[in-house]
Amino acid sequence: MGRIFLLLLLPILLFGASVKSFKWNNGESFLTFLERSKLPSSLYYNLDKDDQKLTEDIPYNANCQMLVDDKNLIQQILIPVNDELQLQIYYTPKKRYELQVIPIVSQENTEILYIPIQSLPYNDIVKATGSKNLASEFVKMFKGKVDFRRGFKVGEPIVLVYTQKYRLGKPFSMPEVHGAMVEINGKRVTVYRHTDGRFYDEKGAQYEKFLFKFPINNPRITSGFTKSRYHPILHRYRAHLGVDFGARPGTPILATGDGRVCFAGSSRGYGNTIKIRHSNGLTSLYAHQKSFRSGIHNGSSVKQGEVIGYVGSSGLSSGPHLHFGMYEGSTAINPMSVMKKKTEGFSGKERKVFMAIRDKMDRIFKNVLQTKPVKKPYFDYKRTYYVDINTFKPKPF
Ligand SMILES: [Zn+2]
Structure with missing residues (x-):
């Protein structure tokens, strides 16, 4: 904590430094952001799988801050991932950049x-x-x-x-x-x-x-949703912005509710991914798919329970499973809080x-x-x- 505190004090200590506020661009990847800011891409590649995936969940319009010194050198950048965690990029006295995931002090x-x-x-x-x-x-x-x-x-x-x-x-x-x-x-x-x-x-x-149904038959949850959790062994803050269902490769993935496919493509972290926009404004996400069902593409309209794809381990996945996310705008919410209740x-x-x-x-x-x-x-x-x-x-x- 001591180091975090010191870094947050930097704006006061640095002579001639200024803080710039900016919003995260819709659809911008963390890698293009680093490139555009002339920061080393190793900041991304040195992250572990989970943190790399986390960068794909930075909400667009997230309020970010950048501290720049009088020589226009970036000293620090804060990028919130949700209301509890943020990515901090900072320039060290060893004259290189580092990145860590830290809690948002509120x-x-x-x-x-x-x-x-x-x-x-x-x-x-x-x-x-x-x-x-x-x-x-x-x-x-x-x-x-x-x-x-x-x-x-x-x-x-x-x-x-x-x-x-x-x-x-x-x-x-x-x-x-x-x-x-x-x-x-x-x-x-x-x-x-x-x-x-x-x-x-x-x-x-x-x-x-809520009438959403589980995206898989006989669901078995292997990892739940968490906005921020301190990992006592890794000594780091982690987040898991969805629910994981363990399943054999090839298991059919079902649309959780009626809606329209607003993304069917691939990302480095989530692999083959489908997003469905529902009429109540929520968007569901199905990641790490082996393949999509033929005929499912961007713009397809789907019915609840319809097969949209098959379980796999594409992207940064440690084994076959379905990562299921739910979003309000671009902010991840706990999918379990909006699923249909049994009783x-x-x-x-x-x-x-x-x-x-x-x-x-x-x-x-x-x-x-x-x-x-x-x-x-x-x-x-x-x-x-x-x-x-x-x-x-x-x-x-
Ligand atoms: Zn997951």
Whole structure:
């Protein structure tokens, strides 16, 4: 950690140095980026297979930073892979470049937002917090349940309990909403996030029904999804932005849902890869294929369960398996969180866990609404505030 800290301090210590911000180009490979920046390609080739694959998952539009000294020499580059890990390229005192995968240092706050509806919840949340991410999460949670374009009275309350990451004092990455509440004509509607990452109503019924099916028959998961994990033996941070299914070469790979093939080709890391764009905006990815089914190409429209290709070990793969990814935009999400559930509702221990989450949220909603009634037919900024989740004291806005 000591070295990371020192390197992050460099901008202050270097005289005449400047930080340039840039966005990762859509479709640019890490190798072309190195070439374009006149950095040695060995930075890529010296990485192990897993880290090489990681570079193929840099989201386009990722906010990157480059530190350049007064002689225009690149001292450091930070490229986020997701909201937890970043690639750091740095110039060493030995006058050569090195690359490492390091965590993104951020601070987390759990906050409660409590505002009266004025125009549309989306607009009101953006106006109050400046966060479009929070506003769209909110709308997504109630999708299909509440029509926010009509039916509510001005002044009715919205309560959101969420965790927001901050980096250098600014909101960073998607907030994680734990629970939300709205009143529509005096009727309360609530949503709760369970430990599986999905949203449920007070009875434990799922709000958003995902109909995705496993991309392989008799699935056997050999490696799960992780945004960032410290490897105690390698002493390094690793990420695995998909789920691996072990299977014999030639095993048919099935489309997880209806959609349109938006990529059918090859990359160095993922080998023969198909990407399918689905109507709900998510994109699924099937990597390391032996071959594609004939007739499957870019633009093909596919049905759920249709064979699209066959398991292999093309690309940087240690053996035959299917690497299955799911993306929201260009950001990898856990595919398991959007797969069709075998059973509806909760039972046994899981039910208890959900009830505890629900009751905790309900207590927060109740407390907040009691602290300060907001049913006023006008928008009052003074009534828009954050409450510290532990002390219930309003925090400066
Ligand atoms: Zn994998």
